[in-house]
Amino acid sequence: MNEKKTADEINQWFSTYGVITSERILGTYQIVLPQSELLAAVKSPFSFYHQLIQVPLKNVLNGIILQQANDYHVYAQKIFIDYLLSGESGKPPEAQGAHTRESIEEERKQLVIIGEEFHQKQTAHDSLIANSQSVLIKIAKEWKVIMESAIRLTSTTLKNNNLDIKRSVIRRAVTHALVFCDLTSPQIENDKYAFVNKMNQVLRLNLSEQLKEQIAHNLSDLINFTINFNSKISSFFERADELTQNALSYRTLFYEAILRVTELIKLLPEYKIDPIQDEANRESLHFDKTIGEKRTK
Numbered sequence: 001m002n003e004k005k006t007a008d009e010i011n012q013w014f015s016t017y018g019v020i021t022s023e024r025i026l027g028t029y030q031i032v033l034p035q036s037e038l039l040a041a042v043k044s045p046f047s048f049y050h051q052l053i054q055v056p057l058k059n060v061l062n063g064i065i066l067q068q069a070n071d072y073h074v075y076a077q078k079i080f081i082d083y084l085l086s087g088e089s090g091k092p093p094e095a096q097g098a099h100t101r102e103s104i105e106e107e108r109k110q111l112v113i114i115g116e117e118f119h120q121k122q123t124a125h126d127s128l129i130a131n132s133q134s135v136l137i138k139i140a141k142e143w144k145v146i147m148e149s150a151i152r153l154t155s156t157t158l159k160n161n162n163l164d165i166k167r168s169v170i171r172r173a174v175t176h177a178l179v180f181c182d183l184t185s186p187q188i189e190n191d192k193y194a195f196v197n198k199m200n201q202v203l204r205l206n207l208s209e210q211l212k213e214q215i216a217h218n219l220s221d222l223i224n225f226t227i228n229f230n231s232k233i234s235s236f237f238e239r240a241d242e243l244t245q246n247a248l249s250y251r252t253l254f255y256e257a258i259l260r261v262t263e264l265i266k267l268l269p270e271y272k273i274d275p276i277q278d279e280a281n282r283e284s285l286h287f288d289k290t291i292g293e294k295r296t297k
Contacts, residue, residue: 025056028133029140034172037179046182048226052140055132055233058240062125065247065292070122071284072254073115078281079261079273080108088271100267107261114257118250125243132236139232146222147174153218161211165203173202174222183227192216195223248292255289 022042026033026049033041033049041049083089089101151170158165177198188194193212196219200207207215230237265273 021060022053022057025053028056029137030144031140033175037176041175041179044179046184047180048178048229051229052136055136055236055240058237058244059125059129059132061292062240062243062247063129065244065251066122066125068287068289068291069118069247069251069254071287072251072258073111073118075281075285076111076254076258076261077115079258079265080104080111082274082277082281083265083271086271088268097268097270100264104261104264107257107264111254111257114250114253118254121243121246121250124239125247128236128239128243132233132240135233135236139229143222143225143229146225150174150219150222154215157211157214157218158205163205165205169203170199173199174219176202178226183223195219244292251289 019039019042023033023038026042029052031049031052041047042053044050083104089105091097091101151167151174154170154174155165155167158170177195180201181195181198182188183195191197193209193216196207196212196215199215262273265271
């Protein structure tokens with residue numbers, strides 16, 4: 001999977017649709033973050049929470065692109081329906097415009113074929129949402145159990161060292177570290193207390209090296225689980241990336257079909273598209289057709 005490409009595509013879309021979608025996705029996994037850290041949590045590339053929402057965000061993005069492609073498809077179908085209902089297509093071969101009518105019929109047949117293929121991609125998208133959501137919910141539940149265990153063990157360790165810190169504060173410290181500690185960095189191996197030090201930005205304790213070692217041990221399962229998270233869902237990323245390209249392709253195909261058919265209809269001597277009906281048909285097409293495309297700076 002090209003994680004950088006995926007992140008770039010989502011970040012471009014994210015700037016338009018904001019944090020609210022990410023907050024709702026996290027809520028699906030019963031994860032609630034402080035508003036003060038929510039934005040950093042979902043935008044920081046090495047944050048666990050950022051990683052957790054990538055596939056669902058990608059699914060949302062794909063759903064938007066597929067809906068746009070579908071809107072183009074429906075509009076193209078309406079063009080053909082109005083054309084067929086007019087009786088223009090039933091004119092005899094010797095009538096003026098025969099060659100154009102043949103070209104329009106070929107476009108109609110091609111649209112049917114492309115439409116059937118497109119519906120298969122819509123089904124694949126729905127399947128990916130269901131499968132990935134099921135796995136992610138299971139992973140999130142497992143992660144929460146491990147996190148609560150780490151918090152409990154850390155609380156006990158601190159109490160044994162005469163440091164009575166509320167679990168709610170420890171939880172906030174762990175959350176802070178999960179947001180701001182880059183566990184993917186190669187330098188992490190040379191700083192075994194990096195996660196603990198990030199936690200201590202919230203705890204504000206004078207921790208000895210021995211106490212840091214104990215806390216790091218308490219957190220080891222949580223840290224390892226977080227580090228290995230992406231490997232558990234990499235196949236979903238790959239499928240989502242493939243669907244993005246498919247969705248973009250069909251959106252373009254339907255759009256180009258509309259342009260071709262419209263130009264062909266203009267060549268007919270007698271039939272013209274009804275501007276009032278066409279305006280009604282275009283109601284669903286008022287959207288940003290560049291969503292999902294990589295933009296150059």
